[in-house]
Amino acid sequence: MNNNPALDDLTALSAIVNHASFRKAADELGLSPSTLSHMMRALEKKMGVRLLNRTTRSVSPTEAGQRLVSRLAPILQDLDLALDEVNHFRDRPQxxxxxxxxxxxxxxxxxxxxxxxxxxxxxxxxxxxxxxxxxxxxxxxxxxxxxxxxxxxxxxxxxxxxxDVRFVAVAAPAYLKQHPAPRTPDDLQQHQCIRIRMPSGKPYRWEFARRRQEITVDVPGALILDHVALMVESAVAGLGIAYVPDNAALPYLAKGKLVTLLDDWCPRIPxxxxxxxxxxxxxxxxxxxxxxxxxxx
The missing domain is CATH 3.40.190.10 (Periplasmic binding protein-like II)
Incomplete structure (x- = not known):
């Protein structure tokens, strides 16, 4: 009788450790978190060792769990490659x-x-x-x-x-009726700017360039968002100046709901x-x- 763990259980363990989350691993595997938790308890019982440390807010591997997942990583990768090579013999990939x-x-x-x-x-x-x-x-x-x-x-x-893409500074005509349009990036210090939060949690510093001169401005602003679409909509609402990819602002520019600012400071980039x-x-x-x-x- 083969008492080795099932491949599905080992794959699930690897997903949990990689994501540090039952929920995210469950989403990847198409299972419910409760099903995944039951699988892990059964796996630990079969192997006779704790593999995961669980709290109400987090999950992390034990030393045994980390060693097992580290050993499994190249094996599971090789398995994926082997299955994908067979995929090449099909008419269509899956x-x-x-x-x-x-x-x-x-x-x-x-x-x-x-x-x-x-x-x-x-x-x-x-x-x-x-x-x-x-x-x-x-x-x-x-x-x-x-x-x-x-x-x-x-x-x-x-x-x-x-x-190529181009980041542009944009504002609504209604905002510009009450605030003189900036002529240089430094003038943004006198404006309400709609900022975006970086993954690190810090607001992004706006970058401009003109004729080999580069300027980075830590702009002021009471509103900080984490989605470009929300920044554009906030600019349309007259809440300040946003600095966004031009394709995100284009529909509103075409309708006159936004206008571009500092055009000669906004070059195209790869x-x-x-x-x-x-x-x-x-x-x-x-x-x-x-x-x-x-x-x-």
């Missing part, structure tokens, strides 16, 4: 493609790339995570990530799509890149998604 991205990039992908990909490969599922955090995609279990070209991690293959580990076998689903990006952009 499985889940997990991509870490931003809200703005996800909105761009949802216009063309996502509908095309899902229609062309009906046996694929696409999991777009837009938490806004710059994570280690390998450690977090993502197949790929999407970032601006200026912040790509080293040692990654990258595929550019969507062209746009979005999909990136993935260069030293790994590229899953067939990711290859298919890359082909769609290259075709559309």
């Amino acid at each position: 499985g889940i493609l997990r991509i870490n991205t931003s809200e703005t990039a996800a909105r761009l992908l949802l216009q063309k790339a996502v509908p095309t990909f899902l229609a062309r490969y009906p046996e694929m599922s696409l999991d777009l995570v837009t938490e806004g955090k710059l994570v280690d995609i390998v450690a977090a279990g993502f197949d790929a990530g999407i970032r601006l070209g200026e912040s790509l991690p080293l040692d990654m293959h990258a595929v550019r799509f969507g062209g 746009g979005l890149f999909l990136y993935y580990p260069g030293h790994r076998h590229v899953p067939s689903g990711l290859q298919a998604f890359i082909s769609v990006l290259k075709e559309l952009y």
Whole structure:
């Protein structure tokens, strides 16, 4: 009789440790947190050792659990690669493609790339995570990530799509009736600015450039948000000046609800890149998604 733990149980343990959360691991595996908790208790009973430390707010591996997960990581990765190689013999790839991205990039992908990909490969599922955090995609279990070209991690293959981007300062005409438009980035110190919070928790410092001159401004402002769309809507409402990607503001600029400011200080920069580990076998689903990006952009 084989008393070894089931592969599903070991995969679940690895997901819990990687996410440091029963809920997030359950979401990834398509299970309920209570089912996952029951599986872990049964696994610990079978192995005769505690693998996880649980509290009401957190979960972390014991020393035994951490050692087991560390040993399992390359084995589970090799298993995924083996299954994916078989996938190449199919007419179409299947499985889940997990991509870490931003809200703005996800909105761009949802216009063309996502509908095309899902229609062309009906046996694929696409999991777009837009938490806004710059994570280690390998450690977090993502197949790929999407970032601006200026912040790509080293040692990654990258595929550019969507062209250059431009961050613009925008405000509503009603706001500008009461506040003189800034002529230089330093003039923003006299304005209400709608700031955005970085993943670290600190507000982003606005960056401007003109003829090789670069200026970074720690702008003032009573409103701090963590979504670009909310920043644009707040600017439309006349709450202050926002600094956002031009494609996010374009619909409101076209209708005259927003106007751009400091245009000569807002150059175009390298746009979005999909990136993935260069030293790994590229899953067939990711290859298919890359082909769609290259075709559309």
